[in-house]
Amino acid sequence: MYTQADKRCLLPELVAHIQNGDCLAIGGGLSWREPMAALRELIRQNIKDLKLVGSAHGIDVDLLCGAGSVAASAESYVGFEQDFGMALNYRRACESGAVKVEDNCCYTLVQQLRAAIQGLPFMPIRSVQGTDFLKLHPEFKTMTCPFSGEQLVLVPALKPDVALIHAHYADEHGNLHIEGPPVADILFAKASKKVIVTVEAFISHQELASKGITIPYFYVTAACEVPYGAHPTSCYPRYAYDREHTKHYYQAAKSGDDGFRKDYLDPYVYECKDHAAYLSLIGGQTRLARLEQWNDGVDQWMQLYE
Amino acid sequence: MNKATKITSCTLGELMIYQIALSIEDGILAFHGFGSPLVQLALHLAKRFHAPNLVLVAGATYGINPTPAFLTPTTNDFAMNRGAECHLSIEELFDLAASGRLGRMFLSGLQIDRWGNMNVTRLGNDERLTLKLPGGGGGCNLSADAGHVTIWTAAHRSHADNLGRRRYRLVKRCDFVTSVGHRTADGLARAAMPYRGGGPDCIVTDLGVFGFNAEGHAELRFTYPDTNCELIAESTEFEFPVADNLSTAALPEPALIDFIRRLDPLKIHERELSQDDRVRTFELNSL
Numbered sequence: 187m188y189t190q191a192d193k194r195c196l197l198p199e200l201v202a203h204i205q206n207g208d209c210l211a212i213g214g215g216l217s218w219r220e221p222m223a224a225l226r227e228l229i230r231q232n233i234k235d236l237k238l239v240g241s242a243h244g245i246d247v248d249l250l251c252g253a254g255s256v257a258a259s260a261e262s263y264v265g266f267e268q269d270f271g272m273a274l275n276y277r278r279a280c281e282s283g284a285v286k287v288e289d290n291c292c293y294t295l296v297q298q299l300r301a302a303i304q305g306l307p308f309m310p311i312r313s314v315q316g317t318d319f320l321k322l323h324p325e326f327k328t329m330t331c332p333f334s335g336e337q338l339v340l341v342p343a344l345k346p347d348v349a350l351i352h353a354h355y356a357d358e359h360g361n362l363h364i365e366g367p368p369v370a371d372i373l374f375a376k377a378s379k380k381v382i383v384t385v386e387a388f389i390s391h392q393e394l395a396s397k398g399i400t401i402p403y404f405y406v407t408a409a410c411e412v413p414y415g416a417h418p419t420s421c422y423p424r425y426a427y428d429r430e431h432t433k434h435y436y437q438a439a440k441s442g443d444d445g446f447r448k449d450y451l452d453p454y455v456y457e458c459k460d461h462a463a464y465l466s467l468i469g470g471q472t473r474l475a476r477l478e479q480w481n482d483g484v485d486q487w488m489q490l491y492e
Numbered sequence: 493m494n495k496a497t498k499i500t501s502c503t504l505g506e507l508m509i510y511q512i513a514l515s516i517e518d519g520i521l522a523f524h525g526f527g528s529p530l531v532q533l534a535l536h537l538a539k540r541f542h543a544p545n546l547v548l549v550a551g552a553t554y555g556i557n558p559t560p561a562f563l564t565p566t567t568n569d570f571a572m573n574r575g576a577e578c579h580l581s582i583e584e585l586f587d588l589a590a591s592g593r594l595g596r597m598f599l600s601g602l603q604i605d606r607w608g609n610m611n612v613t614r615l616g617n618d619e620r621l622t623l624k625l626p627g628g629g630g631g632c633n634l635s636a637d638a639g640h641v642t643i644w645t646a647a648h649r650s651h652a653d654n655l656g657r658r659r660y661r662l663v664k665r666c667d668f669v670t671s672v673g674h675r676t677a678d679g680l681a682r683a684a685m686p687y688r689g690g691g692p693d694c695i696v697t698d699l700g701v702f703g704f705n706a707e708g709h710a711e712l713r714f715t716y717p718d719t720n721c722e723l724i725a726e727s728t729e730f731e732f733p734v735a736d737n738l739s740t741a742a743l744p745e746p747a748l749i750d751f752i753r754r755l756d757p758l759k760i761h762e763r764e765l766s767q768d769d770r771v772r773t774f775e776l777n778s779l
Binding site for chain 2: 213215216217218241242244261262263264265266267268271272273276277280283287290291292293294296300302311312313314316317318321332336337338363364366367369370372373400422423426427429480484487488491492
């Protein structure tokens with residue numbers, strides 16, 4: 187239980203809750219509400235050997251793989267869909283053996299988190315047997331159900347060391363409000379030992395309560411205000427996905443490990459002393475205003491994807 | 493429809509979207525997952541025309557019955573979720589599947605075998621990983637749980653290299669089984685597993701449409717106006733039976749084609765197709 191009255195802290199302190207070798211659950215999904223500013227800070231702090239767990243992800247996992255922060259990946263998908271295709275840093279890291287491939291599946295992950303949330307050692311599922319995931323996960327067991335006689339797969343409870351989430355709003359006490367799809371964030375928050383959060387803004391408890399509390403404060407270890415903290419992923423309704431920046435990222439990743447270091451990691455991560463420096467580098471208020479204007483009309487919105 | 497834009501032909505992408513849509517029953521709950529523009533368009537097409545009672549669950553956002561502003565290249569986007577009637581959580585969608593209430597799911601693979609097993613995880617053997625693929629999301633779970641599965645791929649056609657070697661999409665054996673079909677690679681029947689769902693019932697490709705026979709083996713049912721059995725056999729690593737009533741697949745009506753074009757002004761679905769396949773078109777009155 188995290189009961190302190192004021193959860194607010196600075197970004198370096200927030201990220202310092204993550205230790206080398208931790209099992210890290212990253213919130214959001216695909217190009218939506220990834221805690222990117224916190225991940226850039228994690229890389230600057232040289233936190234290593236992470237084991238990542240999650241459902242469908244993209245630039246967040248790829249960035250950490252490109253920076254050499256990851257030892258194993260148990261995500262269910264890492265890629266850029268039809269936008270850019272394969273996640274190149276992730277792919278290289280898996281193929282070189284730097285990242286151990288422990289791919290998982292969405293419902294398997296959900297059931298493992300639920301077991302942790304309910305204090306049970308495992309949850310049963312019907313699927314997974316008959317696939318090669320059993321080879322990647324020798325910890326999964328099969329048993330004959332004592333009620334139905336069916337063979338079921340048992341997946342053990344998963345309690346990540348840290349869940350890292352980007353939310354829209356928090357109050358000082360750490361209650362969170364997320365607009366739009368929470369993806370697996372609520373499950374991550376309830377199953378993990380620590381929950382660290384960046385938010386677009388702190389608001390009063392009264393205002394937060396009127397919007398609705400997605401995750402109660404006592405799950406939350408610490409929180410930090412980082413406006414545009416999901417950039418270049420989206421944080422609707424505040425701002426859309428920055429496809430142009432992501433394209434630049436992808437081109438850098440395409441040029442190989444050294445090119446990615448030189449064209450992306452150095453300028454956008456290591457040489458940005460903080461998030462404000464990053465925002466200024468990606469085009470400052472002009473760029474951000476464009477992403478915020480998605481709601482001015484369908485044509486304007488569509489232009490962000492051209 | 494405006495006369496100036498009278499539609500007299502359809503593209504391969506539009507034909508595939510229509511064929512995928514034809515697999516969707518009215519009144520069921522179906523989910524399109526992510527990274528699948530052909531399927532996303534097929535679900536909206538089905539709901540707008542022949543399956544108005546479809547419970548359409550959008551991939552990634554889990555919004556129900558949205559009316560997208562336009563198709564986006566990334567799935568978890570508010571544009572794809574606009575006007576959603578209500579929302580599921582990730583656990584609720586998968587619980588619906590696990591309890592037998594997801595009528596149909598749509599899955600693809602970089603390798604697809606004769607039984608409908610698929611690989612989107614890795615190429616290479618257990619000792620050596622040669623290509624890490626993005627992974628299957630929830631496909632592994634849903635291939636067992638969904639009532640029926642529509643398989644699709646826009647990369648069936650294989651080209652021989654200088655030495656006559658081919659890398660196939662429809663393969664004899666998957667390097668890794670991410671999602672399950674009708675039998676294991678060793679021949680064990682699906683019925684031996686306590687799955688909820690019935691498995692795949694069609695494979696819609698860039699060359700034709702397969703069904704599955706009583707043994708659970710892929711069987712060619714439809715060719716396209718510019719393909720035939722021989723061409724399809726050349727691009728398929730395993731031998732396959734051909735349906736007695738093999739025929740040419742039906743093309744979509746102009747109103748359906750118009751709907752697809754309006755919903756996908758950025759032509760995101762063409763990104764699933766090869767450059768050559770993007771210019772394949774079929775005259776609507778040619779049949």
